[in-house]
Amino acid sequence: xxxxxxxxxxxxxxxxxxxxxxxxxxxxxxxxxxxxxxxxxxxxxxxxxxxxxxxxxxxxxxxxxxxxxxxxxxxxxxxxxxxxxxxxxxx
Numbered sequence: 001x002x003x004x005x006x007x008x009x010x011x012x013x014x015x016x017x018x019x020x021x022x023x024x025x026x027x028x029x030x031x032x033x034x035x036x037x038x039x040x041x042x043x044x045x046x047x048x049x050x051x052x053x054x055x056x057x058x059x060x061x062x063x064x065x066x067x068x069x070x071x072x073x074x075x076x077x078x079x080x081x082x083x084x085x086x087x088x089x090x091x
Contacts (some may be wrong), residue, residue, distance in 0.1 A: 025058055030065035038075065038090050046077070046086035 025033075037044050046066070053059045066088060069075040077086045 025061055027061055027065050027068060030058075030061050031069060034062075034065055034069060034075070034088070038088075043087055043089035046088060049088070 034049070037049070046062075049062055049066075050059055053062060066075065066077065066086075070077065073091055075088050076091055077088045079086050
């Protein structure tokens with residue numbers, strides 16, 4: 001009886017929140033998508049790239065993909081004025 005009493009006391013008062021798994025795109029997949037965008041044109045805006053993002057993780061992955069492409073010297077980005085959209089173009 002005392003064991004049942006202890007187990008009942010250990011039960012959470014509120015049910016635990018449900019956890020949703022963030023299914024997101026990989027950096028390599030995003031790099032491939034950016035390269036496809038650049039095949040169709042010489043330049044596109046970062047804002048347009050993010051318009052298809054489904055979650056915050058995908059936004060971060062998109063930015064990391066662009067940084068990787070800059071590091072590989074495949075793309076450059078420019079910003080006309082502070083706080084304006086980034087424009088990504090082929091090197």
